[in-house]
Amino acid sequence: MSADLAVDLRHADTADYDAIIELVDVWWGGRQMTDMLPRLFFTHFRPTSFIAEVDGAIAGFLAGFISQTDPDVGYVHFIGVDPTMRGRGLGETLYGAFFDAARSRGCRVVRAVTSPVNRTSIAFHQQIGFRVLPGNAESEGVAYTTDYDGPGRPCVRFEYDLKNRKQGD
Numbered sequence: 001m002s003a004d005l006a007v008d009l010r011h012a013d014t015a016d017y018d019a020i021i022e023l024v025d026v027w028w029g030g031r032q033m034t035d036m037l038p039r040l041f042f043t044h045f046r047p048t049s050f051i052a053e054v055d056g057a058i059a060g061f062l063a064g065f066i067s068q069t070d071p072d073v074g075y076v077h078f079i080g081v082d083p084t085m086r087g088r089g090l091g092e093t094l095y096g097a098f099f100d101a102a103r104s105r106g107c108r109v110v111r112a113v114t115s116p117v118n119r120t121s122i123a124f125h126q127q128i129g130f131r132v133l134p135g136n137a138e139s140e141g142v143a144y145t146t147d148y149d150g151p152g153r154p155c156v157r158f159e160y161d162l163k164n165r166k167q168g169d
């Protein structure tokens with residue numbers, strides 16, 4: 001995290017949704033992402049979803065939850081940082097909050113997926129310690145799974161091991 005950046009980290013709230021949904025397509029470089037982020041993530045996953053504010057403005061958010069199927073697993077559905085605030089540690093800080101929340105609820109690993117075209121997301125996840133899980137295809141040396149989220153929607157699958165992480169790291 002940049003030493004000059006004063007970040008307020010708090011849980012997301014259903015009222016944050018209206019502001020965030022306006023930002024999502026812009027923050028994702030014009031990709032149509034809003035359909036993948038319904039309000040329910042801010043309403044029903046508040047304890048494991050976070051907002052980062054800088055100077056009172058939303059600078060980043062993370063929408064995540066604990067798997068209902070496997071309580072060992074935390075899952076991050078969306079993470080986004082204001083393009084003007086990138087590269088200053090906000091993404092890693094948001095993940096840190098989720099890692100702590102997941103670990104304190106007994107999770108062993110955290111998983112996430114991203115599109116193989118999202119090279120920034122792939123580099124970011126690898127840089128903060130995620131490994132790429134096996135797939136059935138490969139792009140630029142990164143394994144991905146074809147049609148993972150439906151026809152024509154491939155995904156790179158990531159996993160982060162919480163066991164070596166100290167709370168608050």
Ligand SMILES: CC(C)(COP(=O)(O)OP(=O)(O)OC[C@H]1O[C@@H](n2cnc3c(N)ncnc32)[C@H](O)[C@@H]1OP(=O)(O)O)[C@@H](O)C(=O)NCCC(=O)NCCS
Nearest residue numbers: 078079080081086087088089090091092120121123124127
């Ligand atoms: C991915 C994203 C959340 C990263 O946020 P960020 O605040 O810029 O990331 P950080 O500053 O915390 O970076 C953490 C590490 O990842 C690395 N990283 C971040 N972006 C990178 C990039 N484009 N290429 C290579 N490394 C990158 C940083 O260098 C840093 O590593 P370091 O600590 O060794 O220096 C941000 O780029 C974003 O919002 N992208 C659009 C939305 C998106 O694609 N979300 C992910 C899929 S849901």
